Amino acid sequence: MSKTSLNNKTCTCRHTARCHAKEAGKLFVWFPVEHTLKKVINSLQQCAVKYELIHDKPMLSLDCKIGQAQEIASRVGQLLTPIELKETQVLFIRGTIQPQLQDFSDIASLQQFIKFTQSDWLLEMLEKEKFTSYFQPIVSMKNTSQIYGYEALLRGIDAQGNLIPPAQIIESATEAGLLPQLDRIARLSSIAQFSRHQVSGKVFINFSPTALYDPVSCLRSTVEAINRAGISYERVVFEVVESDTPQDLEHLKAVLKYYRDAGFAIALDDIGSGYSSLNLLHQLRPDLIKLDMELTRNVHLDPYKAAITEKVLEIAQQLNILTVAEGIECIDELNWLRERGATFAQGYLIAKPSPIPVNETLATSSF
The missing domain is CATH 3.30.70 (Alpha-Beta Plaits)
Structure with missing residues (x-):
């Protein structure tokens, strides 16, 4: 750039x-x-x-x-x-x-x-586009060998070629006022690399609503990149992070309307990490919601988590909203969420993020 x-x-x-x-x-x-x-x-x-x-x-x-x-x-x-x-x-x-x-x-x-x-290091990375995307599979809860899609996850590359974790990059970009540039590059990188690997299934692309000034002009390059890559719109899911939503809900609604009108699906990410999840479900009416790992981690052992997670899953089912349980690391978590109707699973138990999307995951029978 x-x-x-x-x-x-x-x-x-x-x-x-x-x-x-x-x-x-x-x-x-x-x-x-x-x-x-x-x-x-x-x-x-x-x-x-x-x-x-x-x-x-x-x-x-x-x-x-x-x-x-x-x-x-x-x-x-x-x-x-x-x-x-x-x-x-x-x-x-x-x-x-x-x-x-x-x-x-x-x-x-x-x-x-x-x-x-x-932020010289971050400015240099932005100008030289020293970023890549890793992909973590999202699988059917009923049969974890069936891959529904992949979440694209940002990684930075330092001068020595080492990976820089996303939390460090996002924190620095936010504090330095560089989040719009980072957000745009992350979206374009995800699209280009997903297309290059030619895998089936959907691609989940994170975006920050606070990084977008005007939905039409700011997202035009994203749609153009999807068109160049030849990815059909129904295969693209845009994730908005629940804990990062701006106070201006009307702005966020305008962003999501732009995506929906173009034919993309919307996911509300990290449900449970913020403070207004149920209100956002009503306001935004997403196609999917992703349960934050703070809710799913050891959910089978914590009655408070269990009660909250069970209620969220129940509401999602009543509203015909698909659910993705994130951060699953053990079979007991998977079984508990499966029994209560979660639609999809994502986590280290299934597969870790990798530069090349995996084509196979653990089969249900192995559990």
Whole structure:
């Protein structure tokens, strides 16, 4: 992915100024309250850092030498509480020019700015598209030798060719404001690699609703990639993570409507990991739900988990929603979920994620 595509506002946010935060320029900092401003000014005075106070707003302007913007931002960040870090906003402009109207779309929270300037490794991975996809099979609960589909799982590749786990990548991308770019690359990688392996069954593709600004423009490249790969739409299931859903449900509904209108299926992922699962079932009405591993792990031993999971499965059956039980690691979990009507199974007991989708899994008779 080129720097041009990184700055493409159509599907991603602009990072032009922050990409050059290690150069010389001017750093503007807006503070939520006077108390925060005074705390920062005291620290800057002790360090003999020159600044200009903008009196009509709690704001500072600082002329920064090469690399100084990153240094000052980190120093200021150490003074602030987590709330202040999120509420304080910054804008970095290269050189000595004053900010123009288009520059204000680069304004970010101080927390995001600091994380971004520490994300060189992630920026390099995004620009060079150093990612791959692993695939974990989803099988019929009644007969685990029957593969229903595969979940595509993101992996990063470092400079030495080693795999980077997804949690580290997603956390860094979220904190640095790079989730839209990462989310898009993950979707395209999943589609391209699934097509390359030419396996049957469905492909489950994760996406973050918070990474999408406008469903039509942001998802156009995804649909185009599916068309190029020759994958029929009924074989594609888009997963939205229940714990990652935005507070703006209308936006999420618009995203899912775009997928549904095109003929794709929708899965609500990680049911049980968030706090509003039943409300989301009503609001989003997915084709499938995936039970989070925190519910399925040792469900046969925990009466609280068992009661909740049993009720979720009962509701899904009444609403004709297919269910996928994730994180299954032992035969007792599988049997308990099978007896209570779960539709599909996924987990290490069945198969671990692999770069090449497996064609065979353990047969029911082996259990």
